Every structure is written in structure tokens, then in C-alpha cells.
Amino acid sequence: MKAFSTLYRTLDGSKRTNQKIAALVAYFRDCPPADAAWAIHFLSGRRIKLGVRRADIKAWAAQEADIPQWLFDESYNAVGDLAETINLIVPSGKETLGHGLTWWIEERLMPLVGATPDQQRCLLVESWKQLDPSGRFLWNKLLTGAFRVGVSRGLITRAVSEALSAPMARVEERLMGPWVPGPGLLAQLGDAASAADPASPRPFFLASPLQDKITDLGPFNEWQAEWKWDGIRCQAVRRGRRAYLWSRGEELVTEQFPEIARLVERLCHDCIIDGEIVARRDGSILPFHELQKRLGRSVVPKRILREIPVALIAYDLLEQDGTDFRDLPLSQRRGHLEELVRPVAGDQIMISPIVEGDWSELEFQRSQAAQNFAEGLMLKRKTSPYRSGRVRGDWWKWKVDPYVIDAVLVQSRRGSGRRAGVFTDHTFAVWKNGVLVPVASAYSGLTDAEMKELNAIIKNSGLEQFGPVRTVKPEHVFELAFEGVSRSARHRSGVALRFPRISRWRRDKVAAEADHFPALEAMITKTPVIKREITGELFPDWPGCGTDPTSQ
Amino acid sequence: MAELLRVTTEGLYCEAGDFFIDPWRPVARAVITHGHADHARGGCASYLASVDGLPVLRARLGADAPISTVAYGETVQLNGVHISLHPAGHILGSAQVRVEHKGDVWVASGDYKNGSDPTCLAMEPVRCRVFISESTFGLPIYRWNHDDIVRSEILDWWTECKNTGRVALLLGYSLGKAQRLLAMVGHDGPGPIVEHAAVASMTKAYREAGVALPQTRVAGEGMPEGGWAGSLVLAPPSVQGTPWIRKFGEISTAFASGWMQVRGARRRQGFDRGFVVSDHADWPGLLEVIAATGAERVLATHGQVAVLSRYLSEKGIDAGPLATRWSGETDGTESEPAP
Numbered sequence: 073m074k075a076f077s078t079l080y081r082t083l084d085g086s087k088r089t090n091q092k093i094a095a096l097v098a099y100f101r102d103c104p105p106a107d108a109a110w111a112i113h114f115l116s117g118r119r120i121k122l123g124v125r126r127a128d129i130k131a132w133a134a135q136e137a138d139i140p141q142w143l144f145d146e147s148y149n150a151v152g153d154l155a156e157t158i159n160l161i162v163p164s165g166k167e168t169l170g171h172g173l174t175w176w177i178e179e180r181l182m183p184l185v186g187a188t189p190d191q192q193r194c195l196l197v198e199s200w201k202q203l204d205p206s207g208r209f210l211w212n213k214l215l216t217g218a219f220r221v222g223v224s225r226g227l228i229t230r231a232v233s234e235a236l237s238a239p240m241a242r243v244e245e246r247l248m249g250p251w252v253p254g255p256g257l258l259a260q261l262g263d264a265a266s267a268a269d270p271a272s273p274r275p276f277f278l279a280s281p282l283q284d285k286i287t288d289l290g291p292f293n294e295w296q297a298e299w300k301w302d303g304i305r306c307q308a309v310r311r312g313r314r315a316y317l318w319s320r321g322e323e324l325v326t327e328q329f330p331e332i333a334r335l336v337e338r339l340c341h342d343c344i345i346d347g348e349i350v351a352r353r354d355g356s357i358l359p360f361h362e363l364q365k366r367l368g369r370s371v372v373p374k375r376i377l378r379e380i381p382v383a384l385i386a387y388d389l390l391e392q393d394g395t396d397f398r399d400l401p402l403s404q405r406r407g408h409l410e411e412l413v414r415p416v417a418g419d420q421i422m423i424s425p426i427v428e429g430d431w432s433e434l435e436f437q438r439s440q441a442a443q444n445f446a447e448g449l450m451l452k453r454k455t456s457p458y459r460s461g462r463v464r465g466d467w468w469k470w471k472v473d474p475y476v477i478d479a480v481l482v483q484s485r486r487g488s489g490r491r492a493g494v495f496t497d498h499t500f501a502v503w504k505n506g507v508l509v510p511v512a513s514a515y516s517g518l519t520d521a522e523m524k525e526l527n528a529i530i531k532n533s534g535l536e537q538f539g540p541v542r543t544v545k546p547e548h549v550f551e552l553a554f555e556g557v558s559r560s561a562r563h564r565s566g567v568a569l570r571f572p573r574i575s576r577w578r579r580d581k582v583a584a585e586a587d588h589f590p591a592l593e594a595m596i597t598k599t600p601v602i603k604r605e606i607t608g609e610l611f612p613d614w615p616g617c618g619t620d621p622t623s624q
Numbered sequence: 625m626a627e628l629l630r631v632t633t634e635g636l637y638c639e640a641g642d643f644f645i646d647p648w649r650p651v652a653r654a655v656i657t658h659g660h661a662d663h664a665r666g667g668c669a670s671y672l673a674s675v676d677g678l679p680v681l682r683a684r685l686g687a688d689a690p691i692s693t694v695a696y697g698e699t700v701q702l703n704g705v706h707i708s709l710h711p712a713g714h715i716l717g718s719a720q721v722r723v724e725h726k727g728d729v730w731v732a733s734g735d736y737k738n739g740s741d742p743t744c745l746a747m748e749p750v751r752c753r754v755f756i757s758e759s760t761f762g763l764p765i766y767r768w769n770h771d772d773i774v775r776s777e778i779l780d781w782w783t784e785c786k787n788t789g790r791v792a793l794l795l796g797y798s799l800g801k802a803q804r805l806l807a808m809v810g811h812d813g814p815g816p817i818v819e820h821a822a823v824a825s826m827t828k829a830y831r832e833a834g835v836a837l838p839q840t841r842v843a844g845e846g847m848p849e850g851g852w853a854g855s856l857v858l859a860p861p862s863v864q865g866t867p868w869i870r871k872f873g874e875i876s877t878a879f880a881s882g883w884m885q886v887r888g889a890r891r892r893q894g895f896d897r898g899f900v901v902s903d904h905a906d907w908p909g910l911l912e913v914i915a916a917t918g919a920e921r922v923l924a925t926h927g928q929v930a931v932l933s934r935y936l937s938e939k940g941i942d943a944g945p946l947a948t949r950w951s952g953e954t955d956g957t958e959s960e961p962a963p
Contacts, residue, residue: 488888492892
């Protein structure tokens with residue numbers, strides 16, 4: 073655990089990329105291979121589901137520290153991180169076992185899975201006594217699933233490739249998709265012979281926000297314009313007769329969208345399609361929060377499947393029958409994509425329509441984006457390869473200007489992590505029949521100085537003495553920006569704002585001058601219909617397909 | 625029984641003796657616990673303070689401020705009220721104020737700590753019926769390490785800075801914290817110690833009061849031979865992000881404060897290092913002192929007022945909040961008023 077603690081301290085304390093990489097490389101080279109695998113697992117943001125209730129952890133910690141539960145909770149509110157709170161409060165033992173990271177995970181975390189609460193408690197209390205403070209902090213982080221340190225996927229890739237003297241591209245590919253930690257992982261990541269898991273996605277090519285004028289991009293005919301959909305970015309991988317749907321966070325979401333998976337299985341070729349999953353009913357794209365009902369569940373209930381139909385809007389083809397298309401120009405990939413998808417295109421899989429015209433026509437189309445529940449337009453250079461990560465120059469997202477309202481701050485909550493103990497999560501309200509109705513929560517958009525000032529105001533004006541939430545005297549007005557408004561039964565106000573954030577502090581306004589609810593209602597997008605022809609015909613059993621495509 | 629001390633718009637007031645303790649507005653008679661700006665404000669017609677704290681108070685309130693002094697433990701009488709000052713262990717000259725009237729004894733703690741500090745007398749708990757206690761770090765997450773541990777952490781960091789050609793910029797209150805840090809590192813550092821002018825004027829007052837401190841130089845006097853690299857620069861937190869720090873070249877910035885106990889506080893403010901060292905009592909310290917006073921009633925001020933009151937109430941002590949305008953240790957994001 074010591075070596076891992078040292079690595080963590082260096083990563084956490086350094087802002088320099090080279091220093092971080094050097095520390096990672098040294099760790100990967102020197103530690104046992106199993107430790108390296110677990111380190112990669114957690115550093116790349118993966119977790120293990122241990123099945124220990126947070127409330128139990130808090131109760132056991134309070135008992136170990138011999139303090140009342142409310143005092144533990146109050147401390148947690150001030151620290152904002154459960155792992156750290158435990159570390160600061162529970163007396164630490166003197167004994168430190170000389171075990172490594174793997175032991176602490178496999179002997180002390182994994183046995184928690186499926187154990188009774190009593191057994192879990194024994195493991196926790198025992199471990200708290202046997203770890204030194206820095207090791208205990210990390211172990212708690214792994215326990216509570218909150219292990220984070222400023223290391224990007226790219227950094228890990230570079231460090232692994234350097235430690236193994238293996239090409240970056242190979243390591244990057246192997247790190248995508250499913251792998252399990254174990255002593256053989258490092259070798260597997262670098263070994264030229266072992267192929268990447270065939271069901272893995274490829275690194276996503278990410279667009280950058282367009283800041284220049286569109287006319288600076290050159291002639292219009294060098295560009296392909298599409299809608300920027302308000303959905304979930306997804307790579308659909310077909311291998312053999314099976315489909316795998318991967319989100320941009322590289323999580324498998326196949327189970328959440330079974331109807332799309334079934335259609336992908338019906339394609340005639342193994343392939344990797346890049347596209348967007350949207351909620352779509354009767355030809356209309358539904359608001360993003362409808363789509364969210366599909367997520368975060370292990371099994372999607374039939375009712376939700378029926379009520380929230382979804383579609384995959386395909387816009388790129390990265391691979392077909394083992395041939396990598398990523399270096400081909402976009403125009404050629406698009407041709408292949410259309411050929412591949414057209415036979416199954418319909419309500420549930422469609423090809424992303426191309427927005428035609430010229431630059432000025434595009435300006436107009438962009439202003440209409442909300443009508444399509446699109447966030448704006450995508451501009452892609454026709455000659456562009458499919459790059460990896462956020463590389464500027466070839467793919468731009470050109471979003472519509474946000475909506476704004478003036479709303480009154482009514483409540484604030486303390487943040488966690490870097491924002492621990494500081495009031496950073498704010499609730500805002502607008503007027504409705506003479507009372508303030510909360511309509512949105514936002515926590516970003518203020519400068520550091522404004523955040524400090526607001527924090528001091530909230531600290532002094534709060535009514536409650538305990539707990540993380542403060543009711544704030546309604547006298548501060550802020551301009552909120554957001555991407556759209558839709559009706560929502562789940563929100564008490566009856567509307568849901570999409571991606572609200574604070575755009576500025578309206579010190580010139582008093583609460584009475586904030587906006588009124590009807591102003592929000594007027595922004596609700598009318599039932600949108602996709603104007604362009606994008607559907608093909610659906611062939612449930614397309615001839616020559618669906619029997620055993622691999623044998624063709 | 626009548627309240628011997630109560631809060632008015634001017635400050636904490638003793639009606640029987642007609643005086644205030646650390647008033648926040650100008651009054652006729654002010655008893656001052658210590659020289660920090662939220663406790664010692666200018667404009668009063670007369671001040672009473674401990675003799676140990678006089679040089680510091682003079683540096684803060686001006687050479688001709690009307691200050692009377694008493695030694696720790698010495699009693700002053702005002703309209704039948706007995707007033708005495710007792711070491712609070714917070715900074716040089718810091719005092720608790722004991723007020724006795726017709727057999728009733730109250731103690732106002734000011735700011736206090738009960739750990740070791742080479743620059744001032746150790747805190748002496750005073751028996752009383754009512755204890756007004758600060759509560760800056762009144763949560764069980766706050767437990768301070770022994771000074772020796774912090775001392776070697778600071779020296780290690782300084783050495784590391786020297787070895788990598790950087791300046792070690794150590795931020796802390798210019799009054800009290802900075803001098804305690806100086807005394808802690810002593811003569812064992814790997815390079816010269818440089819002070820910001822605000823720190824230097826307080827260090828001068830400490831030296832005048834007879835506190836032994838290592839040799840320092842003022843930043844304004846110019847670069848030491850061999851450049852800034854490798855030196856330890858002591859400055860108030862308000863210099864963060866100002867042009868003043870540019871002249872030092874490559875720096876590593878650390879903040880010495882009790883708030884550094886929580887990782888989020890350090891990261892939020894972008895410090896490279898945080899050293900947990902405070903001139904306020906930690907959680908066990910607060911409880912220990914409160915128990916030692918034998919007080920049957922505790923009034924909590926500035927800090928974790930609600931938490932401390934509730935905890936003590938559950939332990940059977942009559943405890944409640946007292947709304948004052950003292951701020952305790954700020955987290956370095958608010959600027960310290962100039963001396």
C-alpha cells in the first residue's frame with residue numbers, strides 16, 4: 073500500500089504532466105504486476121460494486137470514533153468526502169501490515185461482496201485499525217467508490233506505453249472495452265500478438281466548440297453539416313451475432329437499449345458504428361430527461377421500454393468486417409455507412425441527415441435547431457479521418473445560443489470534493505402568482521471571487537444551524553442560461569431546464585424584478601418533428617441476413 | 625442571577641463594571657484579549673490589556689493609543705467588579721478575561737489553544753461558573769499533531785524546495801502564526817528566512833517583548849547573496865495572486881492553518897502544500913479546557929457554535945450560542961487587515 077500511497081501523493085500534489093507520467097511509469101515498472109493492474113483499474117475511473125451501504129459505513133465510523141451520529145454527519149458536511157471524514161475521525165491504530173495494494177483489495181474489499189452487515193463491519197473496523205493514515209485514506213476511497221485523482225485516460229495510456237515500451241496506439245485500443253484486473257493485464261496491454269478484445273469500442277473522436285466565424289472555415293463544400301443531437305453518444309459494436317453498445321464513458325449500455333442492440337445484430341456485417349442514441353416517439357425527438365429514464369437501471373422495465381422508444385442516429389463507420397476505416401476520409405466512411413445501415417434503417421436506426429445549403433442557410437437552420445430538439449449543428453470536414461480524442465480543426469460543434477432568465481437564489485447546499493464545505497450548489501426560483509417557485513439548480517458559472525463572496529453571504533444569512541442545506545433570504549438575482557425547457561411531471565415546478573448554469577450575477581436587480589413563470593413556459597419547445605426525410609424502411613427479416621452472418 | 629456579560633450592538637458588555645470585552649465599535653472602556661484585528665479595534669477612549677501583549681498592541685493600535693496594562697493574574701477593580709487577565713496561549717500577550725461580581729465568576733476566552741507554543745505562555749484554564757468559549761475548530765475532524773511533526777514536515781518541504789531551486793513561500797497570519805512558525809523552524813533551516821513587511825513589523829514587536837526568534841531579513845531589503853532560491857519566505861495569505869510574489873521566481877506555496885486539515889480546503893485554494901498548525905484549540909482541546917473550567921454553563925461564540933452547544937448539552941452542560949462578531953481563524957480567502 074505504501075508504494076501506491078506515494079504514487080497517489082505525487083499525482084495529487086503535482087500539476088506537471090511530466091512529473092505525473094514519470095511517477096506512473098516508475099510505479100508500473102517496479103510494483104507487482106497485479107498491483108499495476110488494480111492501479112490502472114482505479115486510476116481509469118473504474119469501480120467495484122461492493123454492496124456496502126453508505127449509511128452503515130457512517131454508523132460504524134461514528135461508533136468507532138465514539139461520537140453521536142449527528143456529529144459524524146456534521147463533520148461529513150464540513151469535509152465533503154466520506155473517506156476523508158472517516159480518516160480524520162476514527163482513531164487510527166499503530167499496527168501497519170506490510171501488504172500491497174492487491175492484498176488490500178482482494179482480501180479486504182472483495183470479501184465485502186455478499187457478506188452480511190456484521191461481517192462487513194468486522195472487515196471495515198479491522199482494516200481501519202491496521203492501515204496508516206495515508207493508506208487508510210486511499211482504502212476508504214476505494215471502499216466508498218470515490219477514488220479520483222487528476223489523471224486522464226491519455227496520461228495512463230502514455231505511462232503504460234512508456235513502462236512497457238509498447239506503441240501508444242496499441243495500449244490505447246486495449247484499454248478500451250472490457251478487461252479485468254489481474255497479474256496478466258500489463259503484458260496483455262503491451263503484447264503485440266494478443267488482439268484487442270473484439271467487442272471493444274474505439275477511442276471516440278470528440279468535436280470542439282466552434283469559436284470562430286463559420287465563414288472562416290473556408291468553402292462550404294468542404295464541410296458536412298449535421299444536427300447536433302441531444303442524446304447519448306454511442307458506439308455500436310457488432311461481433312458475430314452479438315451487439316455491444318458503448319457510451320462515451322465506455323460503459324456498456326446494451327441492456328438499456330435492447331431494441332437497438334437487436335437491430336444492430338441484424339446488420340449484415342461486423343462493424344463499429346458511431347452515433348447518438350435519442351428518445352424518439354412518433355417521429356419526434358423527446359427531451360433528454362426522458363432518455364435518462366432508460367439509464368441507471370440494471371433492467372429497464374417494460375413500461376419504460378414502451379413509453380420511451382429510442383433510436384440510434386448513425387453518423388460514422390469506424391470498422392467493417394475487421395477493416396479499419398478510421399483513416400479514410402469522412403465522405404468515404406459516410407458512403408460505407410449508408411450502404412451498411414440502409415437495409416435496416418427505420419424508426420429505430422437512422423442515418424444522421426445531412427443539412428444542406430450554404431453558410432447563410434446553415435445560420436438559419438441552426439436557429440431552428442431547438443425545434444428538432446437538437447442542440448445546434450455539427451460541422452465535419454469531408455476529408456477528415458476519424459481521430460481519437462478531442463483534436464481541434466476537423467470537427468466542430470456549433471451550438472445554439474442558450475436561453476436565459478433572471479431567477480432568485482433561494483437555497484444553497486455545500487459541495488463535495490474540491491468544493492467541500494463551501495456553498496456551491498444553488499437553487500433558483502422565479503415568480504408564480506406572487507410566490508417564488510424553485511425551477512433549477514446550478515453550480516457552475518461564477519468566478520472564484522464571486523463564489524467566495526456568495527459563500528460568505530450564505531454563511532451569514534442562513535437560518536438553519538445544521539445540515540448541508542441553507543435557506544437563503546431571497547434577495548440575490550442571477551441570470552441563468554440553459555439549453556431548453558420541457559414539461560416534466562417529476563419536477564415540482566412542472567418544467568425541467570436542460571443544463572442550467574449561472575451566466576451572471578444581476579446585482580442591478582432586486583428579487584421583485586426576477587422573471588415570472590409564464591416567461592419560462594413560453595420557452596417550452598413545441599412538439600418537434602424532424603423535418604428532413606431520414607427514415608428508410610424497416611426490414612425485420614432482411615433476406616440473407618440474420619441466419620449466421622459469420623459463415624458468409 | 626443577572627447576566628454579568630451580554631452582547632450589545634457595541635460588543636460584549638459588562639453592565640456592572642461598565643466596560644466591554646473586545647468591542648467591535650468604539651467605546652469608553654475596552655478590555656482587549658489579544659491583538660488580532662477582529663478583537664482589537666481602534667477608536668476606543670481607553671484600553672486594558674496584558675503587559676506581555678503591549679508591544680503587539682502598540683504596533684496595531686498606534687504608539688499613542690491609551691493602553692493600560694496589567695500582569696497576568698493581577699486584579700483591577702471597576703465599580704465592584706474584579707477583572708483579571710489569564711494566559712490564553714493563542715499568541716503573545718493573549719488573555720482570557722475573568723470577571724467576578726458578587727461571587728459570580730464569568731470567563732471570556734477570547735481565542736485560545738492549549739497546545740505548545742514557544743512564543744507565548746501556555747493556556748491556563750480558569751475555574752468559573754460561566755465560560756464563554758470560542759469554537760473555531762469545534763468538530764472532531766480537527767485534531768492537531770504535535771509541533772515536532774509539523775516542524776519536520778516544514779523543514780522537509782523547505783529542503784525539497786532548495787534542492788529544486790525554488791523559493792518556499794509559507795503563508796500564515798502576520799501576527800502570531802508567522803512568529804510561531806519562525807520559532808518552530810529555528811536555526812535549523814537550509815537557507816535564509818525572508819519576511820514580508822507586515823510580518824516583519826510583528827516580528828519586531830515580538831523581539832521587543834523578549835521572544836527569541838531566528839534571524840530574518842525583510843523582503844524589501846533586496847535579494848540575498850546567491851538569489852532568492854532556497855529561502856523561506858513568510859508572508860500573510862493576502863499576498864497570494866499579487867505581483868509581490870513575482871520577484872521570487874519559481875515558488876512552492878504552502879499555507880499554515882488549521883483549515884489545512886481538510887484536503888478540499890487546500891486544493892480549492894491551489895496551495896502546493898498545507899501545514900496543519902493552528903493557534904486555536906482543536907476538538908479535544910476545546911473539550912479539555914471546558915471541562916477544566918468546571919463551568920456549569922458554556923456560551924459558544926465564533927465558529928462551530930451550534931455543534932459545540934449541542935454536544936455539550938447532550939453531556940449535561942447548560943450550553944448555548946452567543947452571537948458575537950469575532951471571526952476566529954479565517955481560511956485565508958479573506959484578507960487580513962493591514963497592521
